[in-house]
Amino acid sequence: MPNKKASIKDLRQSEKRRQANLSVRTALKTYVKQARAAAGTDDAAERARLACKMLDKAAERGIIHKNQASRRKSRLVKHTNAGSG
Secondary structure (H helix, E strand, O other), X not given: OOOOHHHHHHHHHHHHHHHHHHHHHHHHHHHHHHHHHOOOOOOHHHHHHHHHHHHHHHHHXXXXXXXXXXXXXXXXXXXXXXXXX
């Protein structure tokens, strides 16, 4: 455990941020999973668009790397356009 007050506060803040980022990353997985499951259906494009939007937001906020967001979007769109599950 840190001894200084500032270090203790920093520990609290980083744990808070870690928890928030964890929930966003979990939500991202859910959006992508739903979009992949919807491939070939009527709302596939809408679900893929929403998943891409969320990936972009997470990359913008620094929760995931921008290249990772780009890679995941690319794979998702490729899967959606193939139209099979």
